[in-house]
Amino acid sequence: MASPTVQRRTSAPASQLARWMQKFRAALGRPLIAVLVAFVLGGIIIMITTPGPLDNRFITAVSTYYYLIAGSFGSLQSISYTLAKATPLIFAGLAVAIAYRAGLFNIGAAGQLTVGSMVAGIIGIQLAALPGWLLVPLMLLGSMVAGGIWGGIVGVLKAWRGAHEVVTSIMLNWTAFYVCAFLVEGPFQAPKLSQQTLPMAPQATIPSLAILYNQTLGTFLPQIPDPAQYTVDAGLLIAFVAMLVYWFITARTTFGYELRVIGQNPKAARYAGISVRKNIVMVMFMAGAFAGLAGAVRLMGQAPYQLISSAFSTDSTGFDAIGVALLGRTTSIGVLLASLLFGGLQQAGPYLQSYVDVPGDIITIMQALVLFSIAIEYLPSLQRFMPSFLVKSSRPPLVPSLITTKPAEEKGEADMQAVESGHRATSDTVEKTGLKPTSSGQEE
Amino acid sequence: MQESTVITRSEEKSSPYAVEMRDIYKAWPGVVASNHVNLQVKKGEIHALVGENGAGKSTLMNILYGIVKPDSGEVLINGTAVHISGPRDAIRLGIGMVHQHFMLIPPLTVAENIVLGSEPGGIAAPYDRKRARADILALSKRYGLPIDPDLRIEKLSVGQQQRVEILKMLYRGADILVMDEPTGVLTPQETDELFLVLRDLVKQGKTIIFITHKLREVLEITDAITVLRRGQNVGELVTKQTNQREIARAMVGRDVLLRVEKTPANPGPVVLHVHDLEAQSDRDLACLHKVSLDVHAGEILGIAGVEGNGQTELVEVLTGMRKPTGGEITMADVKDGQAGTPKNITTMGARGVRVAGMSHIPEDRRESGLVITESIEDNSILGRHRWQQFSWRGMVLQLKNIASWAQKLIDEFDVRTPSATAAMSTLSGGNQQKLIIARELEANPIVLIASQPTRGVDIGAIEFIHRQLIAQRDAGKAVLLISAELDEIRSLSDRIAVMYEGQIVDIVSPDATEEELGILMTGGHQDPQ
Ligand SMILES: Nc1ncnc2c1ncn2[C@@H]1O[C@H](COP(=O)(O)OP(=O)(O)OP(=O)(O)O)[C@@H](O)[C@H]1O
Ligand SMILES: [Mg+2]
Numbered sequence: 011m012a013s014p015t016v017q018r019r020t021s022a023p024a025s026q027l028a029r030w031m032q033k034f035r036a037a038l039g040r041p042l043i044a045v046l047v048a049f050v051l052g053g054i055i056i057m058i059t060t061p062g063p064l065d066n067r068f069i070t071a072v073s074t075y076y077y078l079i080a081g082s083f084g085s086l087q088s089i090s091y092t093l094a095k096a097t098p099l100i101f102a103g104l105a106v107a108i109a110y111r112a113g114l115f116n117i118g119a120a121g122q123l124t125v126g127s128m129v130a131g132i133i134g135i136q137l138a139a140l141p142g143w144l145l146v147p148l149m150l151l152g153s154m155v156a157g158g159i160w161g162g163i164v165g166v167l168k169a170w171r172g173a174h175e176v177v178t179s180i181m182l183n184w185t186a187f188y189v190c191a192f193l194v195e196g197p198f199q200a201p202k203l204s205q206q207t208l209p210m211a212p213q214a215t216i217p218s219l220a221i222l223y224n225q226t227l228g229t230f231l232p233q234i235p236d237p238a239q240y241t242v243d244a245g246l247l248i249a250f251v252a253m254l255v256y257w258f259i260t261a262r263t264t265f266g267y268e269l270r271v272i273g274q275n276p277k278a279a280r281y282a283g284i285s286v287r288k289n290i291v292m293v294m295f296m297a298g299a300f301a302g303l304a305g306a307v308r309l310m311g312q313a314p315y316q317l318i319s320s321a322f323s324t325d326s327t328g329f330d331a332i333g334v335a336l337l338g339r340t341t342s343i344g345v346l347l348a349s350l351l352f353g354g355l356q357q358a359g360p361y362l363q364s365y366v367d368v369p370g371d372i373i374t375i376m377q378a379l380v381l382f383s384i385a386i387e388y389l390p391s392l393q394r395f396m397p398s399f400l401v402k403s404s405r406p407p408l409v410p411s412l413i414t415t416k417p418a419e420e421k422g423e424a425d426m427q428a429v430e431s432g433h434r435a436t437s438d439t440v441e442k443t444g445l446k447p448t449s450s451g452q453e454e
Numbered sequence: 455m456q457e458s459t460v461i462t463r464s465e466e467k468s469s470p471y472a473v474e475m476r477d478i479y480k481a482w483p484g485v486v487a488s489n490h491v492n493l494q495v496k497k498g499e500i501h502a503l504v505g506e507n508g509a510g511k512s513t514l515m516n517i518l519y520g521i522v523k524p525d526s527g528e529v530l531i532n533g534t535a536v537h538i539s540g541p542r543d544a545i546r547l548g549i550g551m552v553h554q555h556f557m558l559i560p561p562l563t564v565a566e567n568i569v570l571g572s573e574p575g576g577i578a579a580p581y582d583r584k585r586a587r588a589d590i591l592a593l594s595k596r597y598g599l600p601i602d603p604d605l606r607i608e609k610l611s612v613g614q615q616q617r618v619e620i621l622k623m624l625y626r627g628a629d630i631l632v633m634d635e636p637t638g639v640l641t642p643q644e645t646d647e648l649f650l651v652l653r654d655l656v657k658q659g660k661t662i663i664f665i666t667h668k669l670r671e672v673l674e675i676t677d678a679i680t681v682l683r684r685g686q687n688v689g690e691l692v693t694k695q696t697n698q699r700e701i702a703r704a705m706v707g708r709d710v711l712l713r714v715e716k717t718p719a720n721p722g723p724v725v726l727h728v729h730d731l732e733a734q735s736d737r738d739l740a741c742l743h744k745v746s747l748d749v750h751a752g753e754i755l756g757i758a759g760v761e762g763n764g765q766t767e768l769v770e771v772l773t774g775m776r777k778p779t780g781g782e783i784t785m786a787d788v789k790d791g792q793a794g795t796p797k798n799i800t801t802m803g804a805r806g807v808r809v810a811g812m813s814h815i816p817e818d819r820r821e822s823g824l825v826i827t828e829s830i831e832d833n834s835i836l837g838r839h840r841w842q843q844f845s846w847r848g849m850v851l852q853l854k855n856i857a858s859w860a861q862k863l864i865d866e867f868d869v870r871t872p873s874a875t876a877a878m879s880t881l882s883g884g885n886q887q888k889l890i891i892a893r894e895l896e897a898n899p900i901v902l903i904a905s906q907p908t909r910g911v912d913i914g915a916i917e918f919i920h921r922q923l924i925a926q927r928d929a930g931k932a933v934l935l936i937s938a939e940l941d942e943i944r945s946l947s948d949r950i951a952v953m954y955e956g957q958i959v960d961i962v963s964p965d966a967t968e969e970e971l972g973i974l975m976t977g978g979h980q981d982p983q
Binding site: 028032262263264265267268270271274275277278280281282283284 | 774803804805806807808814818821823824825827828837839840845848851
């Protein structure tokens with residue numbers, strides 16, 4: 011059945027390295043630029059807002075970045091803080107990312123996270139008598155189901171009523187915040203306290219990573235001294251598992267394939283007989299489950315191990331997750347890297363005030379700038395200002411103006427004669443391809 | 455007016471060319487799309503740009519329009535070397551382009567689409583609806599392109615949408631009009647109308663670059679022809695002094711069979727049986743009225759009809775994409791010339807009918823047959839991704855199998871691409887179509903439904919696809935062919951069903967004359983013309 015009609019094309023095979031580079035550039039180039047642009051703009055903002063002469067301002071900006079890096083990744087301890095901050099962001103980032111794969115904008119991660127943590131907390135309090143090996147998985151599972159249902163509602167409304175997911179998920183966010191705040195301040199209120207539940211029992215928590223290490227691998231490998239100073243908890247390991255699951259679902263399953271089709275071309279989904287409704291509900295359930303885990307891991311892994319009613323609506327994790335997912339281009343590695351960035355910023359931010367007298371809010375501004383610069387890349391007219399090496403390969407400049415006049419007499423006339431002879435064959439290319447130019451004399 | 459004439463005169467001496475592209479080089483990863491290409495278009499002519507799928511026609515025109523940046527080369531407009539770094543520059547230079555795939559915004563009105571980007575009043579002033587309307591009406595009168603400026607694009611037929619694209623170019627003051635496969639999506643009637651318009655535009659001093667795969671059109675409307683093959687110039691011809699065969703040979707590099715060769719059909723038992731089918735259109739109007747047909751194994755049943763008479767909906771119902779409101783569809787497997795027990799596939803849905811053995815080449819391939827952002831591999835299993843060979847228990851993708859399947863499609867159907875992992879969007883228009891055809895034919899169907907299978911593909915590929923359809927027929931498949939090209943229907947079909955207003959008005963032999971078919975297609979009355 012081979013095609014006899016057209017010969018195989020002979021194209022120079024792109025070298026493996028070049029292709030790899032290209033993949034790398036496509037995946038990471040733009041996010042990196044977005045971050046750089048945000049940092050430069052952030053620096054400018056710092057320079058504008060700090061008092062003093064210009065060189066002082068410059069020094070402030072530079073030292074701000076120094077303390078940002080030192081404060082987030084400068085020591086093992088700060089790295090562990092950063093990782094602790096990044097862990098819930100990874101889960102929540104995945105929650106936004108997987109929905110985005112199907113073309114859905116899951117702005118409801120915050121609400122899904124809230125109900126997830128609430129249900130995990132309820133299980134932890136009510137079943138505190140259970141042993142840890144049973145209780146912890148139960149709490150995690152509970153949070154996934156609760157978050158999943160919360161996300162699933164959005165999916166159902168979208169699939170069967172056509173309600174836009176952004177609207178419904180914002181409404182469900184507030185529903186979650188208030189219902190959970192009511193539960194915390196009502197039925198599950200800790201005695202003598204007004205705004206929080208009892209702390210989780212020790213067996214209902216996720217151990218710190220360093221302590222876990224000392225208890226397991228540390229028994230035959232060197233121990234980590236003073237493990238209590240490293241706060242990152244084993245939830246990070248669960249986040250890695252979640253990343254793996256996410257990667258597997260999106261890249262290796264027919265479900266992930268269907269999500270891509272739906273997200274990129276719903277008409278093709280119809281053509282292929284892919285049920286859009288079913289998949290929307292399923293993906294929103296999964297998104298909710300990821301977000302629910304974020305809430306549970308946060309509750310179980312980090313102090314104060316209790317639910318606080320006022321924290322639900324002020325916790326920004328669910329919204330930062332949108333930036334994480336977009337900056338990470340909805341890949342699991344990307345989400346990890348973006349979570350580290352955002353986590354690092356949030357970790358180091360509060361110290362800026364005391365070290366360089368820059369308000370910690372600069373962190374929020376930078377996160378916003380990162381988002382802006384990602385958004386900008388989707389505006390084609392602004393793409394032209396992107397550094398050229400990201401957009402295309404280099405090329406010799408064309409004559410750079412609309413006004414320059416460059417008469418083309420000689421060539422024009424020569425070609426005119428060719429036209430008159432009835433045939434404008436371009437002899438050089440003909441030689442190159444080894445093909446005879448067709449001429450009017452050849453027919454029949 | 456006066457001034458511009460003067461300028462044109464004085465420049466005429468220096469350059470007779472409205473557009474001159476010199477030594478254009480453009481490489482995509484793995485493909486050289488333009489390999490030192492030259493193009494010279496004289497003022498006031500209609501210039502054909504022809505070549506196989508992937509020859510680099512669209513790329514060259516995108517370079518002219520500033521969408522694609524060449525690696526090297528020179529562009530001269532009216533003899534002046536210019537630097538075009540974006541469509542805005544191109545528009546300023548009087549270049550307008552109608553793309554292979556329309557670039558209109560469906561929910562906006564005709565007027566809004568036309569003035570978009572150059573609204574009267576500019577950015578500062580509010581959008582002046584009245585003036586936009588008046589401008590457009592004046593324009594449409596001047597160029598003989600009647601249109602209602604207040605209609606929404608989504609309500610327009612394809613031909614009308616194209617008219618809007620043309621008006622949009624003219625509104626922006628284009629003198630050089632680039633049309634990338636404008637007739638690919640038009641009905642023959644719409645094509646005739648378009649040609650009238652183009653002739654008129656040339657009379658008014660416009661220069662037109664016209665890309666098409668239909669040689670008949672090249673001969674009918676153009677003045678000169680540039681032929682590209684694999685990114686290189688292979689010939690420049692003067693239309694008056696050439697013929698179809700010669701152009702075809704230049705394009706493909708060998709003689710092309712412009713006529714379909716086939717032996718008489720050897721039809722077997724009925725495979726696809728359609729009984730009293732009824733369906734509603736998207737607007738909930740009945741659009742199929744008691745349609746009944748039988749397609750036998752080993753025959754091609756053609757469906758002729760003016761577009762919009764229910765063919766699209768019929769295909770959608772047959773392929774499980776649209777729920778019928780009445781009637782029944784059954785399909786039977788054939789073994790050793792004997793039909794098996796017919797299976798009722800009426801409500802199976804698109805996935806079900808594929809499993810039952812149906813293949814479907816959709817008419818709007820780019821819109822529904824492909825996911826343009828995803829890889830060729832992903833697209834090669836669209837609709838069959840849960841099949842055993844592509845996924846374990848319908849859940850986990852078998853990437854190795856998918857990759858080798860995609861490679862097989864690429865090899866056997868000569869889809870031109872550097873690799874099977876390339877995104878579908880990097881393929882030329884015709885190669886995208888070839889992949890769909892490959893996917894649907896290689897699935898070894900029992901019934902093949904081919905809707906406009908050769909739309910937008912080059913003559914070499916048309917010949918190939920025609921042969922493939924005949925080969926499918928000869929292999930005992932039941933083929934249902936829907937095409938707006940009467941020639942195609944007549945030369946391929948063994949029987950022709952004519953559709954008019956949602957009904958099959960008659961089934962005739964392919965020997966019926968074009969006139970006879972024309973009368974049936976317009977409802978049995980004498981043709982008004
Ligand atoms: N954005 C892109 N990235 C990579 N390769 C591309 C891109 N656009 C086009 N190509 C490649 O360049 C070559 C020329 O494509 P082009 O679209 O110009 O062909 P064409 O002559 O218009 O064909 P058709 O008749 O099928 O529309 C093809 O091999 C195509 O795969
Ligand atoms: Mg093209």
